[in-house]
Amino acid sequence: MQKKLKLWDATMLVMGSMIGSGIFIVSSDMMRNLGSGYWLIAVWIITGIMTVAAAISYGELSSMFPKAGGQYTYMTEIFGKMTGFLYGWGLFTVIQTGTIAAVAVAFGNFTAYLVPWLNDSAPLFQNGNFKITWIQILAIFVILVLTFINTKGVKNGKILQNLFTASKILALLGIIIFGFLLVKNSQWSGNMSFGWNAFQDFGREVGNDLFPTGWKSIGSLTLLGGIAAAMVGSVFSSVAWENVTFVSGEIENPKKNVVKSMVLGTTVVMVLYLLVNFVYLNALDRDGIAFADKNRPAVDASEVIFGNVGTVIMAILVMISTFGCINGLVLAGARVFQTMAKDGLFFKSAIVNNGHSVPERSLWMQGIWASVLALSGQYGDLLDMISFVIVLFYMITVFGVIYLRIKKPELERSYKAWLYPITPIIYLLIGTAFCGLLIWFKPQYTWPGFILILIGLPVYWFISRKKTVQ
Numbered sequence: 001m002q003k004k005l006k007l008w009d010a011t012m013l014v015m016g017s018m019i020g021s022g023i024f025i026v027s028s029d030m031m032r033n034l035g036s037g038y039w040l041i042a043v044w045i046i047t048g049i050m051t052v053a054a055a056i057s058y059g060e061l062s063s064m065f066p067k068a069g070g071q072y073t074y075m076t077e078i079f080g081k082m083t084g085f086l087y088g089w090g091l092f093t094v095i096q097t098g099t100i101a102a103v104a105v106a107f108g109n110f111t112a113y114l115v116p117w118l119n120d121s122a123p124l125f126q127n128g129n130f131k132i133t134w135i136q137i138l139a140i141f142v143i144l145v146l147t148f149i150n151t152k153g154v155k156n157g158k159i160l161q162n163l164f165t166a167s168k169i170l171a172l173l174g175i176i177i178f179g180f181l182l183v184k185n186s187q188w189s190g191n192m193s194f195g196w197n198a199f200q201d202f203g204r205e206v207g208n209d210l211f212p213t214g215w216k217s218i219g220s221l222t223l224l225g226g227i228a229a230a231m232v233g234s235v236f237s238s239v240a241w242e243n244v245t246f247v248s249g250e251i252e253n254p255k256k257n258v259v260k261s262m263v264l265g266t267t268v269v270m271v272l273y274l275l276v277n278f279v280y281l282n283a284l285d286r287d288g289i290a291f292a293d294k295n296r297p298a299v300d301a302s303e304v305i306f307g308n309v310g311t312v313i314m315a316i317l318v319m320i321s322t323f324g325c326i327n328g329l330v331l332a333g334a335r336v337f338q339t340m341a342k343d344g345l346f347f348k349s350a351i352v353n354n355g356h357s358v359p360e361r362s363l364w365m366q367g368i369w370a371s372v373l374a375l376s377g378q379y380g381d382l383l384d385m386i387s388f389v390i391v392l393f394y395m396i397t398v399f400g401v402i403y404l405r406i407k408k409p410e411l412e413r414s415y416k417a418w419l420y421p422i423t424p425i426i427y428l429l430i431g432t433a434f435c436g437l438l439i440w441f442k443p444q445y446t447w448p449g450f451i452l453i454l455i456g457l458p459v460y461w462f463i464s465r466k467k468t469v470q
Helices: 007-018 027-034 037-064 071-079 081-114 134-151 154-181 188-192 199-205 221-237 254-283 286-290 297-342 360-376 379-384 387-407 422-441 447-469
Strands: 125-127 130-132
Touching (some): 007 297, 027 037, 027 221, 037 071, 037 221, 037 387, 037 422, 071 081, 071 297, 071 387, 081 134, 134 360, 188 254, 188 286, 387 447
Antiparallel strands (some): 125 130
16 A cells, blocks of 8 residues: 555544534533533543543554454454454444445534525425435435545545644634633523532433432432433544554554554543533533534534524534545545455455555445435434443553553564553453443443344354365
């Protein structure tokens, strides 16, 4: 593969893949689970520490295995082909493609603010709860267009990525600055007045069955369950930064630039996320965040900041954000499936690069399946349920850093994780608490992920048996 991506390009890919639709939506559900400005900020800080700790840990693996495939390659090299395949299986079936589909539909939904006809027009097809709308058609169109652009070379993909990522960062900075300068009646002190003991009564008020008896102190297990439930949103908004590892084979000096891009990109994005939530707390009261129209606190806050034109401003911002996010996901994901094909664990036709030195067939396989998920209308619920699986795979990979330090200390490491072993241990502790509390309090977030992984096992055995026979 040609080394066409510099450190700036890699950092833009990290940030562009992270910033999609989540930051504009998830704080409503988080506030309903927490009921306090203090806890909303605390959960975003916890997620930020968790995310940056993972990026620092991944950096060590990226310096040891600086080639295409990223997380799939790390898991395969450390734990064997079956573990790597199960990750790749989940990535293709729903994690990468489902995220592409979900963000594309978010693009369509916010486009409908500017073009009301998209919302008002009758479905193209409807049978019971299943329907095909013009918003879904627009989502598929965006997926296919961006797939086509990326088949014409990584240069085209990186130009789009840099342009849209820079645009949405500037737009977010604008929202943050004006969110404090233009708000006449600040809600900050009111939101902070609830202190740390907010959601004992708030949980009852909103009918949150997670807290049927409330909680009495910071040590309450119920409180921890609320934090874990809220983190589903913040974690979903903070994933996909590892996409840069998928294209390591096309990055200049990957042993250094991949880790630099991950640490720099995740740090900047998590700071931006925290500041955006400061804006929500400044512009909207607690109920305004928790019960924002259609769970879109960003739109309500934008109306407070900019008046009636705020809806249009936010719609344009989210369109820019989601478009750039889709491009980053499309660009990176296909490289994993190509690497899997080289290992005999994916369709052989995905191996070949086209005349522009990109895996065109892998790109189209990814794009077509993402389009099917967008058309099905069923990906959204499943996507909400796989935060658990994503964190679980992150944990396995981060544990691989410790495992290799113990089992193979002689391996060359041009970069070593900062503050090892504290950094990976921090991630593993937070990740274990997050997953364990979800299993206890919100099992519906966990069992679909287990089923998804289990389905991959017979597929792997079938492929392995077929290779053995051949």
